[in-house]
Amino acid sequence: MSILIYLLGYIAVIAFLISVIHRVVSYIKQPMHVRWELYPVAHEGKRAAHGGSYLEDVDWWKKKREKSLIGELKVMIPEIFFLKAVWEHNRPLWLSTYAFHLGLYLICGFLGLLMINVFAQIIGCTENCLVLTVSPLMIFMGGAGIVLCLVGSIMLFQKRLNEPELREYSGTDHYVNLGMFIVSMSISLITWLFVDPKFIMARDFIVNMIQFNFTPIPNNLFGLQMILAFILFAYIPMTHMSHFFMKYFLYHDIRWGDEPNVNNLKVQAHIGSVLNYPVSWSASHIAGHGKTTWAEVATFNPVAQPES
Amino acid sequence: MNANKKLSINDVSKDTEKLTSVKPEDLMSLPSWNVKEEDWKPISEDLKEKYVCILDDTLILPVPKPKTIQEEEALVNQFIEGMRKLFTKENNWTFLQILETTMNHCARCNTCSDACHLFEASGRNEMYRPIYRSEIFRRIYKTYVKKEPFAKWRYGDLELNWRTVARLGEMAYRCNICRRCAQTCPIGADNALVAREIRKIFSQEMGITVPELHEKGSMLQLEKGSSTAMTKLVVKDNVEFIDEDFSEETGFEIETPWDVEGADILLIHNAGEILAWPENIAAFSIIFKAAGLSWTLSSDLAAYDSINYGVFYDDVQFARTALLQAQAAKKLGVKKIVLGECGHAHKALTVIADRVLPEELNVPRESCFPLLRDIVMSGKLKLDPSRNNFPVTIHDPCNLTRLMGIIKPQRDILNKICPQFREMHPHGAHNYCCGGGSGYAIMSRNTIPEWRFKVAGRKKLEQILNAFSDSRGPEQKKYVCAPCSNCKGQLRDVFEHYELLEKESLIYNGLVELIVNAMVDVNPGYVKWEEE
Numbered sequence: 077m078s079i080l081i082y083l084l085g086y087i088a089v090i091a092f093l094i095s096v097i098h099r100v101v102s103y104i105k106q107p108m109h110v111r112w113e114l115y116p117v118a119h120e121g122k123r124a125a126h127g128g129s130y131l132e133d134v135d136w137w138k139k140k141r142e143k144s145l146i147g148e149l150k151v152m153i154p155e156i157f158f159l160k161a162v163w164e165h166n167r168p169l170w171l172s173t174y175a176f177h178l179g180l181y182l183i184c185g186f187l188g189l190l191m192i193n194v195f196a197q198i199i200g201c202t203e204n205c206l207v208l209t210v211s212p213l214m215i216f217m218g219g220a221g222i223v224l225c226l227v228g229s230i231m232l233f234q235k236r237l238n239e240p241e242l243r244e245y246s247g248t249d250h251y252v253n254l255g256m257f258i259v260s261m262s263i264s265l266i267t268w269l270f271v272d273p274k275f276i277m278a279r280d281f282i283v284n285m286i287q288f289n290f291t292p293i294p295n296n297l298f299g300l301q302m303i304l305a306f307i308l309f310a311y312i313p314m315t316h317m318s319h320f321f322m323k324y325f326l327y328h329d330i331r332w333g334d335e336p337n338v339n340n341l342k343v344q345a346h347i348g349s350v351l352n353y354p355v356s357w358s359a360s361h362i363a364g365h366g367k368t369t370w371a372e373v374a375t376f377n378p379v380a381q382p383e384s
Numbered sequence: 385m386n387a388n389k390k391l392s393i394n395d396v397s398k399d400t401e402k403l404t405s406v407k408p409e410d411l412m413s414l415p416s417w418n419v420k421e422e423d424w425k426p427i428s429e430d431l432k433e434k435y436v437c438i439l440d441d442t443l444i445l446p447v448p449k450p451k452t453i454q455e456e457e458a459l460v461n462q463f464i465e466g467m468r469k470l471f472t473k474e475n476n477w478t479f480l481q482i483l484e485t486t487m488n489h490c491a492r493c494n495t496c497s498d499a500c501h502l503f504e505a506s507g508r509n510e511m512y513r514p515i516y517r518s519e520i521f522r523r524i525y526k527t528y529v530k531k532e533p534f535a536k537w538r539y540g541d542l543e544l545n546w547r548t549v550a551r552l553g554e555m556a557y558r559c560n561i562c563r564r565c566a567q568t569c570p571i572g573a574d575n576a577l578v579a580r581e582i583r584k585i586f587s588q589e590m591g592i593t594v595p596e597l598h599e600k601g602s603m604l605q606l607e608k609g610s611s612t613a614m615t616k617l618v619v620k621d622n623v624e625f626i627d628e629d630f631s632e633e634t635g636f637e638i639e640t641p642w643d644v645e646g647a648d649i650l651l652i653h654n655a656g657e658i659l660a661w662p663e664n665i666a667a668f669s670i671i672f673k674a675a676g677l678s679w680t681l682s683s684d685l686a687a688y689d690s691i692n693y694g695v696f697y698d699d700v701q702f703a704r705t706a707l708l709q710a711q712a713a714k715k716l717g718v719k720k721i722v723l724g725e726c727g728h729a730h731k732a733l734t735v736i737a738d739r740v741l742p743e744e745l746n747v748p749r750e751s752c753f754p755l756l757r758d759i760v761m762s763g764k765l766k767l768d769p770s771r772n773n774f775p776v777t778i779h780d781p782c783n784l785t786r787l788m789g790i791i792k793p794q795r796d797i798l799n800k801i802c803p804q805f806r807e808m809h810p811h812g813a814h815n816y817c818c819g820g821g822s823g824y825a826i827m828s829r830n831t832i833p834e835w836r837f838k839v840a841g842r843k844k845l846e847q848i849l850n851a852f853s854d855s856r857g858p859e860q861k862k863y864v865c866a867p868c869s870n871c872k873g874q875l876r877d878v879f880e881h882y883e884l885l886e887k888e889s890l891i892y893n894g895l896v897e898l899i900v901n902a903m904v905d906v907n908p909g910y911v912k913w914e915e916e
Contacts, residue, residue, distance in 0.1 A: 108481070110478045115788070117789060128792050131789060161570035166494065249539060250492070330481070330572060344743050347742055357466075358589050361591070374704050
């Protein structure tokens with residue numbers, strides 16, 4: 077049984093990576109969309125304060141564009157770490173979704189510290205090794221993360237189930253996703269409280285995984301926790317929760333995608349390519365004129381009058 | 385509780401006379417407002433016989449009523465075929481990335497709901513909730529096009545029948561595509577785009593379009609040169625009349641230049657201004673002459689009318705129009721195209737066309753507002769702000785502000801020439817749509833005007849009344865600066881319907897009119913409160 081859990085761990089990591097790569101590559105491989113930005117665009121620097129753009133200048137194409145990384149960070153940090161948009165526009169949902177997300181962030185932080193401990197152990201550090209002094213923080217982040225994620229997912233489940241405005245738009249996928257978190261985090265909480273309060277089993281398990289050392293898992297509850305965690309880990313990027321990484325494109329490429337086509341060879345090559353795509357729309361103003369590509373269709377005037 | 389708030393997604397497929405109705409008592413209340421709204425006028429039996437009228441009390445998209453089971457099936461099959469094409473890169477390279485990410489990542493959390501002026505104005509009618517429409521579209525896509533495993537179970541079942549399709553098409557025209565909902569989305573999903581993409585399926589695949597946008601809009605522009613049906617000869621004649629009339633009235637001699645090769649600027653107006661607001665055309669000519677600019681209009685096909693209704697419903701029509709406008713600029717050899725006061729034209733040619741125009745047609749394009757700001761600030765015009773000493777507020781056209789970030793130039797001008805300028809709240813990138821956005825301002829069939837007044841334009845009316853809360857009533861003349869032809873069309877009809885000139889001494893017009901009104905080289909009284 078232990079070997080199967082280790083095997084599930086490898087499968088989960090591979091599935092996770094494949095799902096993430098698949099989503100990102102699928103997005104990138106699609107043709108570049110037309111510009112459809114929404115203001116305020118965060119990297120506009122000083123102008124972002126009033127929602128302005130470089131288009132506020134005469135002869136904007138002759139001027140050097142200023143893109144402010146700090147401006148982006150000023151928007152991204154409150155959005156990522158405090159869910160600012162939900163706070164501003166959907167306050168009743170904020171507490172539950174923030175608890176859930178903060179829990180996840182803490183768990184991510186916990187995993188980061190756990191991996192430091194794992195590698196410290198692999199390279200031979202003892203329990204007194206400097207790197208292991210992060211353990212109290214790791215234990216706090218792990219414990220708090222599990223509790224918050226559990227509380228948040230229960231609150232979200234309850235809201236989706238009981239609030240008519242959310243219930244109408246909640247599919248089984250929502251309940252399954254949240255249910256998986258509730259079950260997984262409940263087991264994790266019990267494991268943390270009663271079986272592995274210092275996450276030593278967790279550390280040892282990952283060390284064993286990395287070293288392909290399939291030592292029997294010392295506790296059944298811990299084994300169950302790992303099974304659920306691996307399933308959840310593999311499952312998340314297959315769902316709409318993949319927004320945790322796709323949000324990069326939704327913000328940077330779409331909402332803030334204001335890159336103008338000024339001596340932009342990449343965009344010009346793209347336009348040259350897409351205008352040669354075949355068009356198969358059936359409406360009479362598009363089809364039926366013997367025009368088959370976008371270039372042909374777009375330069376054809378179906379109602380052109382002879383020049384008088 | 386309002387019964388409409390209980391509307392469920394599955395109701396869209398049901399055999400009911402209509403999906404919903406916004407009753408007068410449901411409407412959002414307005415400040416110090418004693419106008420009693422009437423119930424909807426009924427849609428005529430003739431229309432009901434010809435077209436599917438089962439959404440609410442209005443008919444915008446004329447979907448022919450299927451008479452047989454075969455016709456019902458054909459409607460569904462055509463729609464599904466169109467949706468398949470919509471999710472192919474060949475047919476929808478323009479928006480596929482954005483649409484697909486919205487389909488896959490919307491959390492259906494309702495964060496966008498309160499941002500929608502239609503949802504608010506209708507008394508939170510469920511049909512206007514931005515994700516109501518999107519969720520129907522998403523369920524059809526996941527189940528019938530993408531065919532995801534267990535899609536019905538995962539996302540929710542939805543019966544796909546002709547009613548679903550017809551109602552979804554009509555529902556795509558219950559959105560101004562102002563994208564205020566998208567602005568609030570924590571994830572970055574764009575439910576307004578979904579409305580536009582549904583319109584595309586109906587137009588590009590099914591050949592079902594709104595006549596004002598298609599036959600009398602983009603097709604007329606491709607045929608005659610303008611959606612106003614003005615040919616090049618007529619438009620030149622009309623502008624000549626404008627030059628004569630306003631030269632006499634203002635005492636400032638103007639002669640609008642046409643087809644000047646090698647001019648610095650090709651100015652493209654919304655041709656609707658020429659017929660409905662000639663003072664806007666004249667004001668540009670006066671300002672540009674006074675500033676000593678080298679500029680011209682073009683009489684080439686589609687190049688004397690900046691409108692591009694394709695933005696609202698059809699990518700092919702969009703591309704055709706943008707290409708013609710760029711070709712005209714290339715032919716004249718101008719240094720740049722400047723867009724007049726028309727929001728969607730700004731967005732279409734300056735931004736969206738940026739990834740459509742091939743290199744040889746990529747003539748630089750800019751808004752008129754930064755140019756006007758530089759002119760006003762340069763001191764080239766002698767201006768007397770006391771001529772504009774009345775309360776002025778500005779309506780921000782969505783296309784200019786939220787979708788292009790052109791916000792400050794207009795304010796720099798108003799702050800300089802209008803002593804009583806005040807903002808609406810919210811404004812700038814967070815503004816509310818006028819209610820005419822995405823084409824409604826030019827529609828006046830059946831009960832469409834009623835819908836524009838009662839629902840679509842209600843939030844803007846509230847904002848206007850609030851902006852002038854210190855000067856309500858007919859005694860104080862007030863001015864809403866709406867620097868967009870489409871928005872002016874909406875405000876014109878709303879103001880007329882509610883008699884705001886009579887009751888509130890409230891008028892609307894553009895920005896250039898205020899500039900000319902302040903010019904000391906021009907006879908006083910360019911801005912008028914009465915017909916003269």
